[in-house]
Amino acid sequence: MRDTEPAMKSSIAESSPPQPRWTHVALPVAEVERSVDWYTAFTPLVPVAVFEDDTGRTAWLSNEGQVTDPFVLVLVTFHDDRGTRHPLLAPFAHIGIEMPQRQHVDDIAEQARQAGCLRMEPADIPYPVGYVCMITDPDGNTLEFSHGQQVYTQIRHTKARPTQERWGTPAPFTSSAKAS
Incomplete structure (x- = not known):
């Protein structure tokens, strides 16, 4: 998985929704990589973005090609909680x-x-x-x-x-x- 943060930051102003939208559900996970592997094996979801900073690692998953009405599952591992199930x-x-x-x-x-x-x-x-x-x-x-x-x-x-x-x-x- 690669970090997609630089590309995302440059397009924020031009891609804001025209009205409030339901866009995601976020879940803490023990290991992002393991969870992404599991979700791609059991669901139609595919990784669309990955981020990492000092607090943790995040992956966004969505239906492939779902661009008209984006909705993502956000999986987050906080470094301090790595390995802990929630x-x-x-x-x-x-x-x-x-x-x-x-x-x-x-x-x-x-x-x-x-x-x-x-x-x-x-x-x-x-x-x-x-x-x-x-x-x-x-x-x-x-x-x-x-x-x-x-x-x-x-x-x-x-x-x-x-x-x-x-x-x-x-x-x-x-x-x-x-x-x-």
Whole structure:
């Protein structure tokens, strides 16, 4: 993995989102390299950036080619915590990955079973969950692989309709912080 910080710094002003966006989920990990290897073996995620400074090492992973609506999984090893597991997404909290075919869930389950990280065997769960299995990463975080959950389809379908029709009248954003 290579450090991508210099290229990133030069383009910050020209690449800021036009409005607030949900862009990432960050997880502390015991060993960044081990976690990147695990995530690239078990998920469709690929490394898109790597950073290192005096406090630690960070890797960003995303779906390959996901540039229109960027979203990354940030994996961070702080030097002082290197080697220490910090499972945050357990027992139910999880990262969800929707698979295009039911067989893909079975394939991941078999791969995880052989690697000793299968948390929940594939099962049909009533709507809106679908056919799912759960596995754990090297730090004990849970990932859910699903088919038929339709998060991808539902959200893409709502994109074609006007905002009020999709979500109702939005509530005004207010901050609980008081100006001083």
